[in-house]
Amino acid sequence: MTPPCYPVAGVGRFAAGADPVKRGQILDGAKRVFMKLGYDAASMNDVTREAGVSKGTIYVYFQSKEDLFGALVEREKSEFDAAIQQILAESKTADEGLRRYALAYAHFILDTEMIPTMRILLGVLDRMPTLCQRFFASSPTNIKALLQDYIAAAHEKGELEVEDTELAARQFIDMCAAGYFKKRLFNDIPVRPDDEEIARVVDSGLRMFMNFYGPKNAEHSG
Amino acid sequence: MTPPCYPVAGVGRFAAGADPVKRGQILDGAKRVFMKLGYDAASMNDVTREAGVSKGTIYVYFQSKEDLFGALVEREKSEFDAAIQQILAESKTADEGLRRYALAYAHFILDTEMIPTMRILLGVLDRMPTLCQRFFASSPTNIKALLQDYIAAAHEKGELEVEDTELAARQFIDMCAAGYFKKRLFNDIPVRPDDEEIARVVDSGLRMFMNFYGPKNAEHSG
Amino acid sequence: MTPPCYPVAGVGRFAAGADPVKRGQILDGAKRVFMKLGYDAASMNDVTREAGVSKGTIYVYFQSKEDLFGALVEREKSEFDAAIQQILAESKTADEGLRRYALAYAHFILDTEMIPTMRILLGVLDRMPTLCQRFFASSPTNIKALLQDYIAAAHEKGELEVEDTELAARQFIDMCAAGYFKKRLFNDIPVRPDDEEIARVVDSGLRMFMNFYGPKNAEHSG
Amino acid sequence: MTPPCYPVAGVGRFAAGADPVKRGQILDGAKRVFMKLGYDAASMNDVTREAGVSKGTIYVYFQSKEDLFGALVEREKSEFDAAIQQILAESKTADEGLRRYALAYAHFILDTEMIPTMRILLGVLDRMPTLCQRFFASSPTNIKALLQDYIAAAHEKGELEVEDTELAARQFIDMCAAGYFKKRLFNDIPVRPDDEEIARVVDSGLRMFMNFYGPKNAEHSG
DNA sequence: AATGAATGAGCTTTCATTCAT
């Protein structure tokens, strides 16, 4: 009959480990910790401190350290996916679509936590192959599929002349954006290149690509 | 016929931690363990078991786990360095040099332990920046410098028309070989592509590159 | 009759590493182990076993082996300090004060863990100078300061005639009690001397001291 | 028939582990190492380096680390013993003998390695009781026996009036020299007191002692 | 006799996970 005398946030509102706010809070703390220290060097105590929840609570929401890390990776992936898909959908011409794609790619590489996340994943790839594959399946490696579809459509419309769309997509990504990808991945960029510099690189790559695959050049094939 | 005097310096005897055979044996074991488990998950006991030497012996040859890992990385790097340099030195024409460069690059990506090594390095990049930099300074990221010089020389000879050699080098690498680099890095290659397939990709990239930078096209520059 | 609310701060609950009962339990175990084996030969596993707590728990309460040892030493010191100060404060005449001081000193030497603690400290003196100094600052070596003040006061009151109070204090301690100090320190006492024997030694020393520094002898000074 | 081609110092001259020069060389190295680091912190490798002999050789001359340490202690003890015995033998009058005894004691305490040696021994006393006892049996603690005999002889000659010679000997040592002993033992002396200061302390103690036990005072007993 | 590379038990310390409250 006596009322409970301890804080009972959301009692009865969610099943065990299902409160999405708390879950997000844990993931936010975990993100900060993992990004800073890497998978192995980050301890669950660090997560506890950074997330502001107790050890036990974490284990209510996530089965293990690896499970927590997997959930974190899953969330990063979703955000990236959604953003890239929207960009391609909004673009009208092939030239505009390709350019915006390249710029969006560069943005994610340079301004988000994508690269640190990928570094950590690569470090544990052999131990957690499934987890990694799930991430990479829609990461910079494979949003190539989206681009590939886009290029195929442009080919249908006569904007491009491409036979091997997979190769062309890879070439475009590599030429216009992968330079920054590798530079960032290997920590080879002391300061973020300014937008003008990025535009210049994208432009040169795009011209080379259009020079080869554009409608005017008829003597070749992909 | 006189019995051998001992101690006999130089016959099977080395200064502490200087026996190259044993050193190699330890590195081989460490390589297997690190490649399989990553840096943190690999324990010195694992190395002990895999290398077939005792714990103490490892610490005679290497100061610490990090030191052992550093030596391992150094060894991988040396082999790669030597091979790439020789290839460029042996080539006559720009076309031949570029093609051989791309093929050699592909070989290292696909057939050696370069990529697994890099994965692990990326996983510990924040904790061991110096070690990583030393490796990456001559890794696929940066043998670009060699290629850049090569392209500049070709430009002087009139074989290529290139203004921004750094950009051109990056573009060539990205186009001809980086596709495999990323595929391997992200463990995205179920089976090694056959030599024919590799030749086809290199050929397409090289044609796109020559189409843009080759001597005949005079209306532009990179 | 209402069921107890939890978490109930302050009822059987303490902040991390702050439960004084458990802390004492660990210190008790550590004391037994250190006294028996010395600092280096005592392992944390030994402490674990003797204290009846797990390894991890010890490291919640103490940062390191050295920290644990330091806390142990601090505890011994406190008990000694408090007792000696009270004894001098309670005494009325010089003769009574000096006699009680000597007897209290003997008690600590013979009946407490003071001496074993000091032995261990001396063994690590070069490695832990600060820790040692903190202990010795109020150990038998230096409660001499208290005695010195006491003697100076007696001199003012005309009970003693002392010029060099520091020397006199040292002489008194050495004569009345230091014999047992050294005997105990070097493990030279097979059985504890009985109280009568102690009284006899203190008496002889006190008489020699008073014979020299007492008010009747006017022809000299220390 | 061929002559041995490796250095054969003393081959055939000594039984295994019996070359006193090499033995001394090892002990010298061990002394430096143990004095600097203490028993446990000193490693056999340190001894190896400091003594300039190989690990194996040490184990030819000494069974174990503890055995080596024991031999070292034994040697220190002998030197001290010999010196004190000679001093007492050379002295004529009680006053001179006692004074020289006190000064010799102070010298050993202040200028030799006696104190560091004792510190280390105290640190391992509970683990190596036999070893320690052997040392302390003739150390400052117990050269008291020599003094006791000397005092008894002086009593016979009428130079002193002493009933309890053991107590008197202890009192004399404590008064005249133990002050420095403790100061040194507890590392409480920043600079060595000069000879004048030592003479002053010895003088005061000796006067108090003679005041009490000297032939003129007839009203008491020890 | 002398060497010193090799051994492996044992050290201090960390940390993912559990469970009584």
Next chain:
DNA sequence: GATGAATGAAAGCTCATTCAT
């Protein structure tokens, strides 16, 4: 549901001792 003290296996590393040369 939430807590965080407690656990104990396992980590990196050291070092007394052995033994093939």
